[in-house]
Amino acid sequence: AQKVTQTQTSISVMEKTTVTMDCVYETQDSSYFLFWYKQTASGEIVFLIRQDSYKKENATVGHYSLNFQKPKSSIGLIITATQIEDSAVYFCAMREGDSNYQLIWGSGTKLIIKP
Amino acid sequence: EAAVTQSPRNKVAVTGGKVTLSCNQTNNHNNMYWYRQDTGHGLRLIHYSYGAGSTEKGDIPDGYKASRPSQENFSLILELATPSQTSVYFCASGGDNTEVFFGKGTRLTVV
Numbered sequence: 001a002q003k004v005t006q007t008q009t010s011i012s013v014m015e016k017t018t019v020t021m022d023c024v025y026e027t028q029d030s031s032y033f034l035f036w037y038k039q040t041a042s043g044e045i046v047f048l049i050r051q052d053s054y055k056k057e058n059a060t061v062g063h064y065s066l067n068f069q070k071p072k073s074s075i076g077l078i079i080t081a082t083q084i085e086d087s088a089v090y091f092c093a094m095r096e097g098d099s100n101y102q103l104i105w106g107s108g109t110k111l112i113i114k115p
Numbered sequence: 116e117a118a119v120t121q122s123p124r125n126k127v128a129v130t131g132g133k134v135t136l137s138c139n140q141t142n143n144h145n146n147m148y149w150y151r152q153d154t155g156h157g158l159r160l161i162h163y164s165y166g167a168g169s170t171e172k173g174d175i176p177d178g179y180k181a182s183r184p185s186q187e188n189f190s191l192i193l194e195l196a197t198p199s200q201t202s203v204y205f206c207a208s209g210g211d212n213t214e215v216f217f218g219k220g221t222r223l224t225v226v
Contacts, residue, residue: 035214045205045217091158101146101165102173103215105158 002027004094006106014114015084020067021077021109023092031097034075036064039089039108048090051075053097079111087113118142121206121218128225134193136221138206144216146209147189149173149181151202152220158205164189196225 003026013019025034034051049061051068059066067076079086092106119140128134140147148163160173162181170181178200180192189208193200201224209215 033214037217043203043220045207045220047214047216050214101209101211102148102160102163107157 002094002096002104004092004104004106006092006109008109009107010110010112012112012114013082016081018078018080019082019111021079021090021092021111023075023077023106025073025075025092025094025104027073027094027096029096033095033097034066034068035093035095035103036066036075036077037091037093039091041088045091049077082113084113084115087111119206119208119216119218121204121221123221124219125222126224128193128196128223130197130225132196134196134200134223134225136191136193136204136206136223138189138191138208138218139187140189140206140208140216141187142208142210142216143186144208144210144213145186146211146215147183148207148209148215149179149189149191150205150207151175152205153202161191161204198225201225 005024032053036048038046049064051059051066063080065078089108089110091108093103122137145166149161150158159175161179164170164183167186182190204221206218207215
């Protein structure tokens with residue numbers, strides 16, 4: 001059965017530091033796609049970054065990067081040089097390669113950036 | 116940047132009334148989705164579509180219908196609204212090999 005688990009419900013860090021948010025997934029498929037989204041205080045859900053399972057190199061976009069550990073079924077999101085506006089809820093999601101294009105969602109991690 | 120527009124952004128409906136939530140995307144994406152988000156439940160899939168004329172049931176379809184009359188438009192219909200359908204509804208679209216992009220959400224209150 002497919003499942004995405006985010007065990008950290010809330011994280012608080014100081015501004016300008018680096019934070020890592022954890023996500024583990026379960027799938028029987030050999031091909032799958034992993035995504036991270038951010039939900040802002042206004043409620044908007046914004047796509048941040050993706051990792052395709054066949055790619056060995058960790059994805060990087062701006063100050064977001066991924067730590068993809070395929071043997072551990074883990075896809076961590078790393079945010080460097082955090083800013084106050086990074087405060088949000090972060091969701092991890094997975095889509096299996098031969099699925100009907102549905103996304104399986106984690107429960108989210110609330111990130112608080114302190115000045 | 117992909118554009119998904121939802122209307123209305125806020126809606127108050129009476130119990131037993133009909134509610135239609137509309138969604139338009141300008142990205143020529145095949146796939147469109149309707150989710151609801153409630154505190155403690157995260158995002159739950161109500162209906163989705165692979166293209167014009169198709170609708171599929173998601174995880175929580177009871178009490179909802181969907182309509183995809185064109186590639187760009189996907190509606191969610193509550194024929195007989197109930198207070199339990201008070202929630203925030205998100206529409207999203209995505210291509211077959213792309214990430215999914217969300218609208219800004221519709222806050223529905225059924226009184």
